[in-house]
Amino acid sequence: MTDKAFPYSEKVMDHFMNPRNMGEIDDANAIGDVGNPACGDMMRLYLKIEEDKIVDAKFKTFGCGAAIATSSMLTELLKGISLEEARAISNKAVAEALDGLPPVKIHCSVMAEEALAAALKDYEARSGGNGSN
Amino acid sequence: MGDDRKIYFDHQASTPVDPRVFEAMIPYFQERFGNPSSHIHTEGVRANQALDAARGQVAELVNSETDEIIFTSCATESNNLGLRGFLKANPDKGRHIIISEIEHYSILNQALKLKDEGYEVSTLKVAEGGLIDPEAVENAIREDTALISVNLANSEIGTIQPIKEIAEIAEKHGVFFHADGAIAVGNIPIDVKELGIDALTISAHNFYGPKGIGALYLRGGNNISPIFEGGFQEYGMRSGTENVPGIVGLGVAAELASIEMPKRIEHLQKLGKMLWKGLEEEIEYINFTGHPIQRLPGHISFWIRYIEGESLLLMLNIKGVMAASGSACSSNLKGADEEDLAASHVLTAIGVPAEFCSGSLTVSMGKDNTEEEVRYLLDIMPEVVEKLLMMSPLYADKLRGKDPYSK
Numbered sequence: 001m002t003d004k005a006f007p008y009s010e011k012v013m014d015h016f017m018n019p020r021n022m023g024e025i026d027d028a029n030a031i032g033d034v035g036n037p038a039c040g041d042m043m044r045l046y047l048k049i050e051e052d053k054i055v056d057a058k059f060k061t062f063g064c065g066a067a068i069a070t071s072s073m074l075t076e077l078l079k080g081i082s083l084e085e086a087r088a089i090s091n092k093a094v095a096e097a098l099d100g101l102p103p104v105k106i107h108c109s110v111m112a113e114e115a116l117a118a119a120l121k122d123y124e125a126r127s128g129g130n131g132s133n
Numbered sequence: 134m135g136d137d138r139k140i141y142f143d144h145q146a147s148t149p150v151d152p153r154v155f156e157a158m159i160p161y162f163q164e165r166f167g168n169p170s171s172h173i174h175t176e177g178v179r180a181n182q183a184l185d186a187a188r189g190q191v192a193e194l195v196n197s198e199t200d201e202i203i204f205t206s207c208a209t210e211s212n213n214l215g216l217r218g219f220l221k222a223n224p225d226k227g228r229h230i231i232i233s234e235i236e237h238y239s240i241l242n243q244a245l246k247l248k249d250e251g252y253e254v255s256t257l258k259v260a261e262g263g264l265i266d267p268e269a270v271e272n273a274i275r276e277d278t279a280l281i282s283v284n285l286a287n288s289e290i291g292t293i294q295p296i297k298e299i300a301e302i303a304e305k306h307g308v309f310f311h312a313d314g315a316i317a318v319g320n321i322p323i324d325v326k327e328l329g330i331d332a333l334t335i336s337a338h339n340f341y342g343p344k345g346i347g348a349l350y351l352r353g354g355n356n357i358s359p360i361f362e363g364g365f366q367e368y369g370m371r372s373g374t375e376n377v378p379g380i381v382g383l384g385v386a387a388e389l390a391s392i393e394m395p396k397r398i399e400h401l402q403k404l405g406k407m408l409w410k411g412l413e414e415e416i417e418y419i420n421f422t423g424h425p426i427q428r429l430p431g432h433i434s435f436w437i438r439y440i441e442g443e444s445l446l447l448m449l450n451i452k453g454v455m456a457a458s459g460s461a462c463s464s465n466l467k468g469a470d471e472e473d474l475a476a477s478h479v480l481t482a483i484g485v486p487a488e489f490c491s492g493s494l495t496v497s498m499g500k501d502n503t504e505e506e507v508r509y510l511l512d513i514m515p516e517v518v519e520k521l522l523m524m525s526p527l528y529a530d531k532l533r534g535k536d537p538y539s540k
């Protein structure tokens with residue numbers, strides 16, 4: 001039996017300690033700002049979208065280890081894919097990419113999914129008004 | 134991951150067994166394994182002797198009579214025996230009980246259960262520092278109040294309650310008073326005669342004894358009924374073959390605590406002051422919780438604005454420092470689902486904003502911690518806090534002049 005030192009998978013710990021794409025995008029054209037009703041945590045997702053493609057993604061998160069790791073993983077998954085592909089990303093996919101989360105922490109990945117949905121909606125609202133940009 | 138440093142700052146959760154305690158327990162597993170109920174042969178007699186000696190050591194620690202100590206399996210059992218056992222034996226005393234809102238789950242959940250059974254429960258509010266107001270206790274007492282139970286010291290925020298004042302009020306009204314001393318006994322001086330309490334919960338593993346053993350002090354003249362049916366051990370109040378090695382360990386831990394307490398307290402107060410001062414100077418957004426003076430020695434608790442408790446705890450753990458969090462986000466990693474995420478009842482009670490899930494961190498030091506270890510924590514804190522602030526959307530808002538904490 002190996003001695004387990006942390007409550008999460010190694011991947012979660014890695015993304016928690018070295019979060020990818022942490023920060024803000026000044027000229028983001030899609031922002032998803034969501035709170036987690038289950039625990040009061042918060043995630044803010046910034047996307048830069050060009051011609052239906054996500055060219056950059058960043059985040060800021062106030063939350064537990066799982067929340068930070070899922071935020072980080074989500075931005076990794078989003079970078080470089082089309083909007084259509086992005087719409088297909090579920091919280092399960094993010095959790096799986098992290099080698100799983102403890103059951104009580106699934107809602108943290110739901111927050112990531114909701115942040116993505118909110119950002120995509122924001123994008124539609126912004127581009128809907130004055131045609132394509 | 135991280136370096137190999139391991140600093141244990143979670144003594145309110147449990148303490149390591151002192152080597153002298155462990156030594157004393159060893160013979161009772163194989164050489165002296167007898168059952169104390171076997172009165173007639175040598176092994177039984179020896180086991181009985183061991184029980185008597187330990188009872189004496191525990192009695193000495195809390196200044197009770199020897200036959201006022203009942204051994205149990207843990208503090209949770211003692212809390213159950215203290216309340217449930219008393220109510221069972223005294224059905225005529227009334228159907229109302231008084232507790233505080235910052236009790237341990239073994240009291241809170243009993244109170245819920247008792248409510249289901251038709252008891253009425255008054256739950257006392259605490260002030261900001263976590264103190265119970267004795268006057269509020271007096272106001273809550275009714276004709277049919279059967280008992281009062283409050284924790285002597287709170288594990289999450291370290292606050293020590295005015296037990297003597299509450300005991301005087303209980304006495305005046307003839308109400309049975311139980312104090313949950315699980316994390317206090319063995320760590321601060323407790324004299325049951327001077328305090329004037331009827332029952333006291335004692336936990337061995339909170340003062341360098343083993344897990345799986347506790348005791349209940351019950352003042353002579355009080356009646357309780359056993360909560361398990363069985364044989365006649367422990368004056369008929371707690372059946373089941375005694376955990377002799379555990380009891381021996383509890384006894385020796387109690388003796389060591391009696392002897393070494395002044396020295397331990399002095400050491401812990403020094404470490405506590407050092408940590409408090411250091412954090413206050415270095416961490417801008419810190420809020421200390423609990424009472425500044427009426428608190429356990431070496432116990433520091435706080436929360437930091439814009440930063441969530443579990444992530445802070447996790448980062449400290451990566452750097453080798455183990456502390457505790459009352460944060461909803463971390464306390465129930467093993468819970469079944471998010472229903473188990475309720476914010477800490479203790480933190481909400483003292484006014485920490487639950488909506489941000491800002492867990493309070495509890496650093497509880499022990500007799501073997503050193504100044505060097507405190508210095509290490511102080512060294513790494515600013516960097517860890519800075520890293521989490523940079524990640525926090527709440528902090529970003531604050532920098533833009535929209536502070537989520539100022540209404």
Ligand code: FES
Binds near residue numbers: 063065066107
């Ligand atoms: S996001 Fe709040 S517990 Fe994970």
